[in-house]
Amino acid sequence: xxxxxxxxxxxxxxxxxxxxxxxxxxxxxxxxxxxxxxxxxxxxxxxxxxxxxxxxxxxxxxxxxxxxxxxxxxxxxxxxxxxxxxxxxxxxxxxxxxxxxxxxxxxxxxxxxxxxxxxxxxxxxxxxxxxxxxxxxxxxxxxxxxxxxxxxxxxxxxxxxxxxxxxxxxxxxxxxxxxxxxxxxxxxxxxxxxxxxxxxxxxxxxxxxxxxxxxxxxxxxxxxxxxxxxxxxxxxxxxxxxxxxxxxxxxxxxxxxxxxxxxxxxxxxxxxxxxxxxxxxxxxxxxxxxxxxxxxxxxxxxxxxxxxxxxxxxxxxxxxxxxxxxxxxxxxxxxxxxxxxxxxxxxxxxxxxxxxxxxxxxxxxxxxxxxxxxxxxxxxxxxxxxxxxxxxxxxxxxxxxxxxxxxxxxxxxxxxxxxxxxxxxxxxxxxxxxxxxxxxxxxxxxxxxxxxxxxxxxxxxxxxxxxxxxxxxxxxxxxxxxxxxxxxxxxxxxxxxxxxxxxxxxxxx
Amino acid sequence: xxxxxxxxxxxxxxxxxxxxxxxxxxxxxxxxxxxxxxxxxxxxxxxxxxxxxxxxxxxxxxxxxxxxxxxxxxxxxxxxxxxxxxxxxxxxxxxxxxxxxxxxxxxxxxxxxxxxxxxxxxxxxxxxxxxxxxxxxxxxxxxxxxxxxxxxxxxxxxxxxxxxxxxxxxxxxxxxxxxxxxxxxxxxxxxxxxxxxxxxxxxxxxxxxxxxxxxxxxxxxxxxxxxxxxxxxxxxxxxxxxxxxx
Numbered sequence: 236x237x238x239x240x241x242x243x244x245x246x247x248x249x250x251x252x253x254x255x256x257x258x259x260x261x262x263x264x265x266x267x268x269x270x271x272x273x274x275x276x277x278x279x280x281x282x283x284x285x286x287x288x289x290x291x292x293x294x295x296x297x298x299x300x301x302x303x304x305x306x307x308x309x310x311x312x313x314x315x316x317x318x319x320x321x322x323x324x325x326x327x328x329x330x331x332x333x334x335x336x337x338x339x340x341x342x343x344x345x346x347x348x349x350x351x352x353x354x355x356x357x358x359x360x361x362x363x364x365x366x367x368x369x370x371x372x373x374x375x376x377x378x379x380x381x382x383x384x385x386x387x388x389x390x391x392x393x394x395x396x397x398x399x400x401x402x403x404x405x406x407x408x409x410x411x412x413x414x415x416x417x418x419x420x421x422x423x424x425x426x427x428x429x430x431x432x433x434x435x436x437x438x439x440x441x442x443x444x445x446x447x448x449x450x451x452x453x454x455x456x457x458x459x460x461x462x463x464x465x466x467x468x469x470x471x472x473x474x475x476x477x478x479x480x481x482x483x484x485x486x487x488x489x490x491x492x493x494x495x496x497x498x499x500x501x502x503x504x505x506x507x508x509x510x511x512x513x514x515x516x517x518x519x520x521x522x523x524x525x526x527x528x529x530x531x532x533x534x535x536x537x538x539x540x541x542x543x544x545x546x547x548x549x550x551x552x553x554x555x556x557x558x559x560x561x562x563x564x565x566x567x568x569x570x571x572x573x574x575x576x577x578x579x580x581x582x583x584x585x586x587x588x589x590x591x592x593x594x595x596x597x598x599x600x601x602x603x604x605x606x607x608x609x610x611x612x613x614x615x616x617x618x619x620x621x622x623x624x625x626x627x628x629x630x631x632x633x634x635x636x637x638x639x640x641x642x643x644x645x646x647x648x649x650x651x652x653x654x655x656x657x658x659x660x661x662x663x664x665x666x667x668x669x670x671x672x673x674x675x676x677x678x679x680x681x682x683x684x685x686x687x688x689x690x691x692x693x694x695x696x697x698x699x700x701x702x703x704x705x706x707x708x709x710x711x712x713x714x715x716x717x718x719x720x721x722x723x724x725x726x727x728x729x730x731x732x733x734x735x736x737x738x739x740x741x742x743x744x
Numbered sequence: 745x746x747x748x749x750x751x752x753x754x755x756x757x758x759x760x761x762x763x764x765x766x767x768x769x770x771x772x773x774x775x776x777x778x779x780x781x782x783x784x785x786x787x788x789x790x791x792x793x794x795x796x797x798x799x800x801x802x803x804x805x806x807x808x809x810x811x812x813x814x815x816x817x818x819x820x821x822x823x824x825x826x827x828x829x830x831x832x833x834x835x836x837x838x839x840x841x842x843x844x845x846x847x848x849x850x851x852x853x854x855x856x857x858x859x860x861x862x863x864x865x866x867x868x869x870x871x872x873x874x875x876x877x878x879x880x881x882x883x884x885x886x887x888x889x890x891x892x893x894x895x896x897x898x899x900x901x902x903x904x905x906x907x908x909x910x911x912x913x914x915x916x917x918x919x920x921x922x923x924x925x926x927x928x929x930x931x932x933x934x935x936x937x938x939x940x941x942x943x944x945x946x947x948x949x950x951x952x953x954x955x956x957x958x959x960x961x962x963x964x965x966x967x968x969x970x971x972x973x974x975x976x977x978x979x980x981x982x983x984x985x986x987x988x989x990x
Contacts, residue, residue: 527873531842532856540846544832551834551875612830615891618794619847620820 245346245354253358284373288381291374295381301480307465309476316370317396320363322432324400327359328408329424332417332508333515348509356401356501364397383481391486392478395493402493402500409504409511417514537621541629542636545606549637552684584649584656588716589709591645591660596667596705599638601687603675606630609684631672638668656716663712670704670733677740700736704729746808748772748899748930754792754802762788764954765802770932770947772807772898775925777941778934780951781983786934787827789951790901793932794824806899820848823892827904829884833877837868837887840876841894848895855894862890866916882913889917893924900924902933906940918944942975950979952986 258269294300331352341351371389378386407427411420466472478486535543607630610616616626642664650657678697707729714722749770756763763785770776780786791797793804795815804811804818811818831840838859845855863872866886871879876887885905892900900921906914922944925931935941941948942962949959958965966972969981 524874525836527836527838531838532845532852532859534852535846537847537849540843543846544835544843547839548832548834611832614794614796614824614826614830615844615888616847617796618819618822618824619844620816620849621847622816 242350242354245350246357249354249358253362280373284376287374287377291377291381295378299382301477303465303468304462305480306468306473306476307462309479310473313396313475313479316367317400319432320367320396321400321403322428323366324359324363324397324404325407325424325428325431327362328356328401328404329421329428331355331359332408332412332512333421338512338516342509342512348512349505352505352508353501356405356497356505359404360397360401360497363400364394367393367397378481385481385483388481388483388486389479391483391490392475395478395486395489396475398490398493398497402497405500405504409507412507412511412514417511421515537619537625538629538632541616541626542633545630545633546637548684549602549605584653584716585713587649588656588660588663589713591642591649592663592667592712593705593709595638595642595664596671596701596708598641599634599668600671600675600701600705602634602637603631603672605684605687606634607672607675608679608682609687610681611684613681627676631676634672635668638664659712659715663708663715666711666729667705667708670708670729671701673733674701674704674736674740677737696739697736700732704732704736707732745772747805748774748807749793749932750803750805751789751793752803752805754789754804755800756785756788756792756797757800762954763792763799766951766954766956768949768956768959770930772930773925773928775921775931775944775946776933777945777948778932778951779936779938779941779948779979780934784951785954786951787903788954790824790903790932790934794822794901795819796824821897822899822901823895823897825885825888825892825900825902825905827907829881829888831876831879831884831887831891834875836873836875837863837890838872840887840891844891844894850895858894858896859890862893865920866890867913881908882910885909886913886916889920893920897929899930899932902931904934904936906935906937914940938975938979948975950982950986952983955986957986958982 342348368390371393375386375389378389408420408424411423411427415423474485475489478489607627619626642661646657646661646664649660674697707725710725711722711729714725747769749768751766751768754763754766754768755761766785766789778786778789788797792799793806793811795811795818799812806818807821809818809821832843835843841859841862842855845852845859850858863869866889868883868886868890871883876884879887885908889902889905892902902921905917909917918940921931921933933941933945945962947959947961948965950957950965958968960968962975962978965975965978965982969978
């Protein structure tokens with residue numbers, strides 16, 4: 236090996252770390268879990284492939300006709316997929332600059348920073364591509380077996396989209412460093428990622444609501460107005476859609492262009508990596524002054540002291556706040572639907588109620604993790620003269636107050652339109668938030684708040700239980716709003732999920 | 745008057761026994777240093793005393809209070825300072841002390857007065873309203889120590905409090921601890937800096953392989969190995985004998 240590490244050697248090092256990290260996350264140090272993952276993963280994959288197989292069969296049997304309608308739907312759905320892809324790439328590229336781990340060691344070595352950046356950018360590209368493959372491969376597999384091998388071109392398009400996403404993400408991050416400096420880039424990149432990821436979906440939903448009074452994105456792309464304004468079938472704009480649908484030359488052309496763009500972007504951005512990563516690292520030593528509070532040392536109970544601390548920390552961490560509140564973006568479409576259909580029938584509420592309930596469950600899950608598990612001074616709080624139940628009660632209260640603050644304006648809007656619906660929403664939202672908080676309580680671990688992003692890796696069981704519980708309470712809310720007695724079914728299922736969570740939660744938690 | 749700390753038959757195992765039947769009594773107002781090689785079980789013993797770990801068996805009494813039966817009452821009397829200062833990045837030192845005072849329910853006027861005194865005493869006054877996030881380890885350790893003192897504990901337990909501190913900061917911390925013991929506060933400290941134990945501690949306990957293998961004043965420990973020498977020599981000799989015996 237040469238005096239400085241070669242690209243191949245660095246790539247092997249990165250690959251080994253990523254592999255061990257992934258294995259540790261999946262197995263939790265127990266080999267037996269890996270078998271469970273493989274068997275479970277294959278079963279889920281087979282099931283999704285089967286669903287895809289039967290879903291596309293009528294279309295293939297009808298001759299797999301590629302008309303403007305199909306091209307429009309594929310392009311639209313592809314754009315939605317790419318927006319999420321880009322959002323993930325943006326987050327991953329930001330982590331390349333801000334995640335410390337071994338960066339001090341590597342940057343203090345004689346290895347050029349640009350080389351490290353090239354490797355890590357390559358790793359982000361591979362990860363983005365792999366995630367895409369995982370998501371679409373059941374559909375592509377079904378198409379290849381039913382309609383021919385040329386459908387493999389979808390993977391080439393996927394690689395092109397991943398390369399383009401990483402290149403754009405690098406460009407945006409570099410631009411943010413230039414415009415906003417290292418102090419604000421992380422937060423701004425986080426916001427941009429959230430808006431790109433959710434914004435496009437929400438924008439389409441908003442357009443669908445305003446033009447069709449419905450949530451369906453597919454219906455939006457199939458509408459006659461949109462079809463009428465679409466370009467001709469031989470337009471270059473359809474190239475990605477054609478590449479996705481078996482046009483191998485189109486796919487190869489797009490892949491070559493995207494890889495060239497990625498290469499050029501890496502070459503342009505890489506030289507400044509060492510300098511910017513060091514500037515980001517320097518933020519740990521920057522002191523920020525605050526005005527002394529007039530309320531300092533005011534009389535407070537122990538629970539008040541804990542609640543105030545939680546709110547102060549949340550309010551002062553814009554990155555965490557944005558991560559948590561980003562979920563609120565999804566409340567924009569139901570709010571819009573509510574506004575558009577002000578005074579209309581109950582149909583609106585069947586859509587609005589579950590979305591609000593789901594959002595409150597998800598928001599509660601994130602906030603509860605921060606308050607209950609993400610305690611930076613765990614030893615201090617644990618050695619304070621108050622019982623564990625008092626600590627937990629105070630932390631749960633701090634979470635529920637934030638949820639109440641977020642939901643109250645929307646509940647008031649609902650109450651003006653139909654107060655029974657507001658009551659149903661409030662009750663189901665409280666149940667969803669309470670259930671998510673309880674799950675976080677049962678699965679609590681001691682962790683730093685900075686681990687917030689990786690909280691879902693700590694316990695996939697907790698994440699799944701939290702998601703299923705929120706979905707079931709949302710279903711309860713929807714059926715209740717529709718006046719259906721079937722509401723007891725999702726409610727029982729939600730309670731079942733809670734019971735299961737309690738059963739499988741670590742006993743020492 | 746009951747002992748500040750009395751441990752009897754304390755045991756704890758993780759994947760292997762870490763603490764094996766430790767008996768220890770420390771009188772009120774004493775400065776006690778707990779020494780031992782890495783992994784000997786010092787921190788585990790202190791974490792059990794602070795209520796951060798549950799012992800497998802044994803008893804812990806703090807000023808006559810059964811810490812296992814009534815942990816809240818015991819915690820009211822003591823403070824714990826870990827080797828990794830656990831301070832909130834997004835609170836200022838004053839806000840941190842306000843929070844700690846709230847947890848220990850210190851009367852607000854007294855808490856404000858004590859907090860400002862401690863901030864001045866530890867040389868943190870220029871940074872009292874800066875977020876702790878940008879502080880060096882030494883400054884964080886001083887903030888954590890101020891937090892431990894703001895509620896006037898009768899027993900202070902410190903795990904390697906001087907690790908990573910510069911000479912000036914270490915001196916400030918030592919001065920504060922000396923002042924506290926003069927005022928009647930009991931201090932228990934683990935340290936690898938034997939010179940500190942030699943100069944500051946009234947009694948020294950040596951832990952090896954989870955057992956308290958020797959304790960006493962420096963003179964008593966010297967007598968035990970039978971020659972006039974430094975604490976370092978005594979420590980190495982005792983640990984070697986302890987390992988052989990195990």
